[in-house]
Amino acid sequence: MRQKIVRLTLVAGVLVLALLLLLATCGAGGNGKKGEGGKGDDGPKKPVQTGAGPATQLTVPPAYTTRRGWELINTSPDYAISRTTGRLAYLLRVSDNQYRLETIDSETGKAGWKGENWRPPASKHFPKLLLVTKDDVEYFVTWAYGKVGVNALTPADTIVSLDVYNATDGSRQRIEVPWNSAPTVDTSGPGILISDGRTNSVLVDPASGRITKIAPTALKYPKDCPSCRQLTEVFGLTTKGLLVSGAREFWVQGGWFSRNIAPKGTDRSSGIPTTVAPGWVLAKWQLAKGQKRAATHDLWAVHDAETGKPVATVECHKVAIKPGQYPQAVMSPSRTYLVAGNLAFDLETKKGFCLEATDGSKPLTLVSVTDEGIAYGATPGRNAADVLAGRGRPVQVEVTSGVPEALPANVRLPATEAAAGVGVFRWTDELDRLHLLGYPRADR
Known part of the structure; x- marks a missing residue:
């Protein structure tokens, strides 16, 4: 009887030891280890490498593979990619009225710097996210329009709130511009342009934060x-x-x-x-x-x-x-190609292409273009948002040939391509959560 008790005790001891070893092994996987994205750690996470690629496996054009890549879940509709650093920036909702800007390496999915939580004036909706370049320095810009405080009563109490982040290190400055009407914000030039869609405008220098009001008379x-x-x-x-x-x-x-x-x-x-x-x-x-x-x-x-x-x-x-709004221009990562609607331009050879049937029928909407001159879109396509949501018949077009090639009806198209040759795809799941997925080109 004594021997039996001893044997049972030894067995129990071995099981406890095995359990402790298993927990230690799991702990080394990054749930709490410094620098690997553990709880309470702001350091960058290691890229997730799996043979099966991201959990979400979309049907994509043949140029891309889903066997590798990265996936972000429940992000903002907008994102921006820095050409110089390769970082992709996106927003996360951290509470009902707070947001945070985070970044990843657009090639590997490895987490980069992230900003502090903040509350925009219009907290019910994701702020907008843009990229601006000034003197060869890139900045991520988030903006929102709304009331200064809960007791704001007049148009004078409304502002355009800007958070400008240096794309390299994430240093941030907050800029608030008084504004009394629905704004448009554009960053295609060397600064941040705020306009009312007519003749009133303000320029904001992303480096210094200086605000310059431009009167209609000027x-x-x-x-x-x-x-x-x-x-x-x-x-x-x-x-x-x-x-x-x-x-x-x-x-x-x-x-x-x-x-x-x-x-x-x-x-x-x-x-x-x-x-x-x-x-x-x-x-x-x-x-x-x-x-x-x-x-x-x-x-x-x-x-x-x-x-x-x-x-x-x-x-x-x-x-x-006449359309209510003309298609927006989209460029390849190297800025060699530009597409808009059914128009495509090779800016290196200085040639333009109208991608339509000879009689002008079968309207085509292009939404992205790669450095290899392959453009993606759908026909008929009302606008880019519809095409990226999966509406229309997807096609790919070699810009210099101008001949659309039909893709399978269930193919998802890249919204853009990063300089590293990674296509960025959007998908919304049954819980209405937006997924951003990075699938690399199959030849890389």
């Missing part, structure tokens, strides 16, 4: 241009000053004037800017009277934002109904 209207004073809109920012649009012509404040840089074969007083991208302006022009296709086609041109000179042009069918 827009420097070109001489002998009555249409410039009709439907006037501050449209963007260039290194030379504000880009301003009138009813039929556009100009840079104190700089170039569209009438003087109109593409050959166009009506010089018909230019309308439709979208801007860092360093570029996409504009629509009417063909000059007497041109063969003046009644059926418009000419689209990408202009150098600094000089106004057209760099690449293409003719495309006129639309039957």
Whole structure:
């Protein structure tokens, strides 16, 4: 009997020892170890490497593989990718009214720096997230518009709240701009432009935080241009000053004037800017009277934002109904290619492509383009948001050939591609949580 008790005791001891060893092994996996993302640790997490890739396995274009990559769950709709550091920034909701900006390496998924929690003036919705470059330094910019306090009663009590983070180290500055109407915020130029969609605007320097108010009288209207004073809109920012649009012509404040840089074969007083991208302006022009296709086609041109000179042009069918908003320009990581709607431009060879049927039917909406000149989109596509939500028939297009290639109907398209060749995909699950997934190209 005594021997039996001793044996049972020994067995129990061995089991306890085994359990302790198992717990120690699990503890080394990063749940509490410094530098591996344990509880209470703000250090970067090691990238998750699994043979099966991210847990969510979307059907993607053949250029990408789901066997490797990373996944973020329950993030903000907006994200931004730094070209110089490779960091992808996104927002997390940490409570009902607080948010935090976090970053990962867009190639490996490894966690980077993260900001402090803060409460924006409009706390019910995710703040917007943008990227701006000033003097070759990149900044992530979050912005929200709302009341200063809970007792705000007048428009004077509303602000645009900006948090500007250095993309390299995450250092932050808070900037608050009094604003009494719904704002638009643009960062395609060398600064942060806040506008009311008309002639009132403010410039914010992301480096110093300096705020400069631009009065409508300072827009420097070109001489002998009555249409410039009709439907006037501050449209963007260039290194030379504000880009301003009138009813039929556009100009840079104190700089170039569209009438003087109109593409050959166009009506010089018909230019309308439709979208801007860092360093570029996409504009629509009417063909000059007497041109063969003046009644059926418009000419689209990408202009150098600094000089106004057209760099690449293409003719495309006129639309039957003017859109409420023109498609936004999207660029490849190296900024060699630019796409917008059914237009694509190779800025290196200075060529433009109109991706449509010969009769102008089957509208195509492109949403992303790679450094290899492969653009992704869908037909018919009402806008980029619809295409990225999975609506329409997905296609891929080699820009220089202009021939769309149909993809399987269930394919998800990349919203963008990072410089490391990682496609960023969006997906919303049954719990209405947004997933951001990074799938690398299969040849890397």
